[in-house]
Amino acid sequence: MTAAVFWPLAVLAAASGVMVFRFSSMARATISLLVSFLAAGGLVILLGLGYLGVVLILMMVMEMIIMAVFMIAYMMNPAGLIQMSMVHNQRGALAISATVFVFLGSGAVLATWPHQAGGRPSDPTFQLGSALMGTQMLTMIILGSCSSRRWSARWCWRLTGAVMTGSATS
């Protein structure tokens, strides 16, 4: 069952990723990238991380559609809606992306991953939240209120620094 879901999604994610560079239209390339992200979101759900996977789908739909609007708006040709190549500096881009792929891929294969201790947590969403935010919740709240301009920026950064030091030592 897992394999039957994994392989179609994995192939779809990779294939639509490739198609981003094969299409000759900004709109098609953006939607193709969106399809790739949606398939990746499905794979994350398959890992048992429902919250992360669904949020990935939610954010990527909005992000890609807004990106489509901006990409089309900023193209040099009329409105970015006529045919154009999606690639430039092909050799340089190929070299860079091959290097990065080998680097990241070898990291994934060669790293010594920790073994799972105990069973799955009953609520991975809650565990993820406390792992991400747990000790830093106060920092995030103060950083958030820094953006409301009432406080002078220097005070904000000082307070954030103090809280971070405090939570790191506690």
Added chain:
Amino acid sequence: MLAVPVAGVLAALVIPFGAVTASRMSVGVVWFNAMEVLTWAGLWMAGWGPDAVLSLIGGYRFVAQGLAYQLPLMFALITAAAGAQSLNVAQIVSAQRHVWFVVWMPAAFAVFLAAVYAFSFLGPFAYPAGRDLAGGVLAELSGADRLVLLAGRWLLLTAGAGMAVPLFLGGGAGPVVPAWAWSALKTLAVLAVLVWGGARLPAVRADRYVELAWVVLIPLTIAQALAVALVVLARGGAPL
């Protein structure tokens, strides 16, 4: 184009109908949000697809409308989830045993209903398919294509009305008749209000609604979420 009705059906997956739910996933509220957002892609593509000016403008109008309605909607959903301390729709229903969420989250409920109009581009938010654009996203469509898109917007409206029931109106709770009947009755009541209001409310331009949403509705829904969080905190994790 197909994405619009598909979004409506997928969003409805997590709505409990009495005790019966198509999917009991733990993050039902986020799922509903994500599936409703698929309309952004579906409608922008439907506007871009025919390669015609008026329908493309209609697609862009929906994206602008999306930027306006989406964040207040997210805070409204967060408010209901915070009240129940869960993203699971069934647990949100059971947290309303004593007091329906609509009673102490009226702002979130109103914002949610406005967002239902907005993501199904009906009533006051029919601007992406406006008559001033000769139909906007619908301008170039005919036959089965048009039917699919029109069915999609009504499916989304119905899914939104159905989701309002477990989030704010106590789900299947009610006397005498069984829970599934109460779910159906409440959904039909919300739908009737939405359809009745949709024919009477004036159209809202996206640029004006963006201003209202970001200046008034986002602070309002954040204050509502804060009030709910403080109540839950004061009661040691229990809703009203």
